[in-house]
Amino acid sequence: MKKEIMDLGYEIVRVSDGRVTFKGDISALCRANIFLRTTERIMLCVGRFNAYSFDDLFEGTKALPWEELLPRDAKFWVSKATTKNSKLFSSSDIQSIVKKAIVERLKQKYGVSWFDESGSEYPLRVFIHKDEVSITLDTTGESLHKRGYRQLTAKAPISETLAAALIMLTPWNKNRILVDPFCGSGTFPIEAAMIGANIAPGMNREFTAENWKNIVDKKCWYQAISEAQDMITEDIDMDIQGYDIDGDVVRIARANAREAGVDHLIHFQQRPVSELRHPKKYGFIITNPPYGERLEEKSALPELYRQIGEAYARLDAWSCYLITSYTDTERYMGRKADKNRKIYNGMIQAYFYQFLGPKPPRPAVTASQARV
């Protein structure tokens, strides 16, 4: 996530507890929502202060310049309050005290005693970590993993943001082969195709902050969208394939890829993993195999993971990346992973097993290129 933010040209000011804070002007708010692939939500930080009591929380909140952000008709509420290692821990009390403090401030500033809240929505989120309160406005709305392309899903889909983050953890790039033999709704192939073709993930959806005309000029959104359109690589050829044993699921994956505008870049086909083959070298498997949520499914896992191991062994000089919560993965694949990383797939603790293949040789430099 940090790298993506820096690639967009912003300076990171702190990283704590799963949140990355960066500095930017108002256009950063639009660009971050539209361009970041691995983030769930972009928050606008209104203020930070320490609070050891509800009085501190009330006064600290009231001291912030709310009238500069919330118009007189704003509909605002604290949609979420989370606390960690702090004196204040009751989320519902934090939510109501923060709201009351803002109302108090706005009553004084606007000289009114009642707000009908009939205007645009300004949801707030409060984070308290080690007694430090961060009050933020949620610019995103529906989480960023909702790109808009996944109209239908197969069973146990991986989130789009996690799929993108895992692909970006591997050395895969658009010039290398990528196969997902358990593609389900097609999330890995679609995210990879979008990365390869430079298609910004938030181009086809809406954000809460689009209605904040007092804060974000419409022009900022148009500029960010036009920047995203200019960046798309139209003329591109990639070798990305998605397979699944279930024909209905493959149809869903195709429909989703069409929706994302990348169906021409992916070959989807119904095929069991036991029949996985590829004639070329140096490809990547990136996949999320079944991990057996139900008992009867669990009994089939040793055979299934044996088949994954055999299919992988048949491929020449490939790398294989699996996210799964099945703890006997290496045993049945018959191979120890070169790297392993604990990762949460939603609420489920999983591992990202990484079996690394060799790098392809560098293309030979021709005599004419060598002279340049």
Ligand SMILES: C[S@@+](CC[C@H](N)C(=O)[O-])C[C@H]1O[C@@H](n2cnc3c(N)ncnc32)[C@H](O)[C@@H]1O
């Ligand atoms: C955990 S889901 C993958 C979800 C996918 N990543 C997504 O985002 O929708 C596992 C998939 O493996 C498929 N599957 C189960 N057994 C298989 C087999 N032997 N060969 C190929 N696919 C299989 C299932 O149909 C299911 O779609």
